[in-house]
Amino acid sequence: MRVAVSTDGSMVAAHFGRCEAYTLADIDAAKVVKTETIANPGHEPGFLPGYLAERGVNCIVAGGMGPRAHGLFAERGIQTIVGVSGSVSDALDALAKGELEGGESTCDH
Numbered sequence: 001m002r003v004a005v006s007t008d009g010s011m012v013a014a015h016f017g018r019c020e021a022y023t024l025a026d027i028d029a030a031k032v033v034k035t036e037t038i039a040n041p042g043h044e045p046g047f048l049p050g051y052l053a054e055r056g057v058n059c060i061v062a063g064g065m066g067p068r069a070h071g072l073f074a075e076r077g078i079q080t081i082v083g084v085s086g087s088v089s090d091a092l093d094a095l096a097k098g099e100l101e102g103g104e105s106t107c108d109h
Contacts, residue, residue, distance in 0.1 A: 001027045003095060004052050005088050006062040007037065012084050012091050014106045016062035016069060017043040023088050024055065027096045035092070049073050061091055064106035082106070 005023040006013035013019030019040055026034040041051060049072040052060070059079045073080050083103025084091050094100040 001059055002056045003027060003059045003061060003092065004055075004057045005091060006060075007088050010087055010089070012061065012063055012086060012088055014063035014085075016060065016065040016082075017048060019062075022052070023092070024057065025092050027092070030096050030098070032092050032096050046072060049076055049078065053078060059095070061095065061100070066105075 003025045005025065006016045006019035007021045007023045008014075008019050021037050021039050024036050024038060025032050038055075041047070045068070049069070053076045057078060059081065060073055061081045061084050063082065063085055065080060065082050070080050081095075081100060081102040082105045084100065085106070091100060
């Protein structure tokens, strides 16, 4: 599984499209085996789902995301988990163990 986490500093960002960066993580056998951080290339409607899909991402973790973005990721078969807060490393560890729980989106659109 390849995951992209919206990232501000070391924390899960509240808004998927307007974060500073994305932490890309490869998870295998319930462990995070590799991570890298890439800069957010910019928030342009409809761009990020394709951009991240081209990098092999099949799961998105964020604090919040609008309904249009949810739909665009779903069209590409990419799972979205929103309502996540705290450190990126804690979120990734919980996801790897199958324990990450999403909730309500933290953005209002």
